[in-house]
Amino acid sequence: MRADDAAIIEASCAEPDAFAGLFDRHAPLILRYISRRVGQASADDLVAETFLAAFRRRQQYDTTHRDARPWLYGIATHLISQHRREESRQLRIRLAAASASEPADPGHGDRVAASVTANMVRGVLTTVLADLPGAERDVLVLIAWEQLSYDEVARALGIPVGTVRSRLSRARRRVREALARTGLSATFKEILSNE
Amino acid sequence: MNDLDLITELRPEMPLAGPAQLAHARERVMAAVASEPRAPRLVAAGPHRRRAAAADPGRWPRRLAMSAVAASAVAAGVAIALVLGSASAPPAGRPSGAPSSHPGSSGLQTLPARLTAAQWLSSAATATRQQAFVVPRPDQYVYTEGAGPYGTGKSRTWQSVDGSRAGLNEPAGLLPGRLPPCTVAQTEAGTCALKAAYLPQMPARPQAMFDYLTRLGGPAPPLTAIVLGKDLAGLLPALYLTPAQRAGMFQLMAQTPGFRLVRHAVDALGRSGVGIAWQDAGLTMVIIFNPQTYSYMGESLLRAGGHWQPFTALVRMKIVSKLPPHQPFDPSNPSSSDH
Numbered sequence: 001m002r003a004d005d006a007a008i009i010e011a012s013c014a015e016p017d018a019f020a021g022l023f024d025r026h027a028p029l030i031l032r033y034i035s036r037r038v039g040q041a042s043a044d045d046l047v048a049e050t051f052l053a054a055f056r057r058r059q060q061y062d063t064t065h066r067d068a069r070p071w072l073y074g075i076a077t078h079l080i081s082q083h084r085r086e087e088s089r090q091l092r093i094r095l096a097a098a099s100a101s102e103p104a105d106p107g108h109g110d111r112v113a114a115s116v117t118a119n120m121v122r123g124v125l126t127t128v129l130a131d132l133p134g135a136e137r138d139v140l141v142l143i144a145w146e147q148l149s150y151d152e153v154a155r156a157l158g159i160p161v162g163t164v165r166s167r168l169s170r171a172r173r174r175v176r177e178a179l180a181r182t183g184l185s186a187t188f189k190e191i192l193s194n195e
Numbered sequence: 196m197n198d199l200d201l202i203t204e205l206r207p208e209m210p211l212a213g214p215a216q217l218a219h220a221r222e223r224v225m226a227a228v229a230s231e232p233r234a235p236r237l238v239a240a241g242p243h244r245r246r247a248a249a250a251d252p253g254r255w256p257r258r259l260a261m262s263a264v265a266a267s268a269v270a271a272g273v274a275i276a277l278v279l280g281s282a283s284a285p286p287a288g289r290p291s292g293a294p295s296s297h298p299g300s301s302g303l304q305t306l307p308a309r310l311t312a313a314q315w316l317s318s319a320a321t322a323t324r325q326q327a328f329v330v331p332r333p334d335q336y337v338y339t340e341g342a343g344p345y346g347t348g349k350s351r352t353w354q355s356v357d358g359s360r361a362g363l364n365e366p367a368g369l370l371p372g373r374l375p376p377c378t379v380a381q382t383e384a385g386t387c388a389l390k391a392a393y394l395p396q397m398p399a400r401p402q403a404m405f406d407y408l409t410r411l412g413g414p415a416p417p418l419t420a421i422v423l424g425k426d427l428a429g430l431l432p433a434l435y436l437t438p439a440q441r442a443g444m445f446q447l448m449a450q451t452p453g454f455r456l457v458r459h460a461v462d463a464l465g466r467s468g469v470g471i472a473w474q475d476a477g478l479t480m481v482i483i484f485n486p487q488t489y490s491y492m493g494e495s496l497l498r499a500g501g502h503w504q505p506f507t508a509l510v511r512m513k514i515v516s517k518l519p520p521h522q523p524f525d526p527s528n529p530s531s532s533d534h
Contacts, residue, residue: 016228016229016231017228017229019224019228020221020224020225020228023217023221023224023225024221027212027217027220027221028211028212028213028217029211031211031212031216031217031220032209032211032212035207035209036206036207036209044219044220045220045385047217047220048219048220048221048223048224051220051224052223052224052227053415055224055227055228059476060476094207121201122205125201125202125205126205129202129205140202143199144199144202144203144206145202145203145206172198172199175198175201175202176198179198179201
């Protein structure tokens, strides 16, 4: 049975080299999270900085939490918040990509319409995401992209679970309002009414 | 499918990285891991790991980590060639109460009873600003001699003034090691950990200084006694500071709540001075200053019951023009050593 994260961190207090185990275990995940938000150019630096910061704080790690991923997500999120420009740039690039993409097969009317609509929705959602207050975007992304639970998000960001819920619900309301403003077809009205 | 699912669909899909893609980041992390001092821990307390001064990962700000066993190379004081407490230092462990010839003892007796840390620090800032200073040349070295950790043996370090040349670290009782060059520009580019001992571009105004250090990878906001104390404990022994910079550090401490004054603080050579103390995870960390010259003396831990655990002491810091003749063998550059 392999050691849990808390055991690795605890061991690394006396034996710093043991910390490599935590890096090898979770760096791929944290790198992907960071890349998703700020792009691959900055991600390499930021994943190193995340684990360096974690290493510096390893003696304060609460070893009752056997899974260190929320802790690492929290450090990474804090670093990402210091790179807002990169994050905005990433979202703008994706916005440009969404509006520029051509329908796959111009010959078929329905598929064209669906494809154009999908691109438009992606554009609207990307804009909403970019315009969210940072604190709401952090929560939304950790839940919708990284699939963390409310408890894990609370632990990552150092906030109460109630705050996680309220930030998520505000973010979701903005998403729904933005979609409503597009005046799209009944399909999306169904989506919007589905809690 | 609801709005949350739509956001999930927006997620950029990418595979998890393999070892090759993470190699560079891993190298950076493991370099910091490797340069971690591995002294025995002083304290192991409670179910949660407490920071032990010896294995303190925060002591050396990540990119400002100067040398491998940096804790034992402690930096000096105010003006070059100022020798502190040399032959007159009492043997380690003896309390400072004895009337002594070492510098500063008379200064301690004149400290007003109700003096606060902030007041002492403000006076230190004012006094320090006036002190003499000689600007080093970029091709010179900052030489420091120290004792510790725990007063064990003497250590010596030669650091490149601007970080452009390799330096030398001779920790007490260990093999000498080469300090690879790394300038401020390289540090800011993220290619290596800073090895410049003189930072003329570091602002002397307190908040600007803190921001500069943060940008170089050092302390992170918010500014608290724990963050600042730990960082200054690392920087004061290792940087050749201008009087204005030193004054700025005193001012930064003066305006940060959480520091208190300790009279008769004891360093690793048994010398006593004025201590500026803060609490960190149940331990009282103390930086010690000469009460007359305000120069940095060393660092100690004050344990419960008033027992001192002296940690480091700075003996001297001065500017020299050359490395010592005998260099450690550097496998990456075999021609560099002279055998």
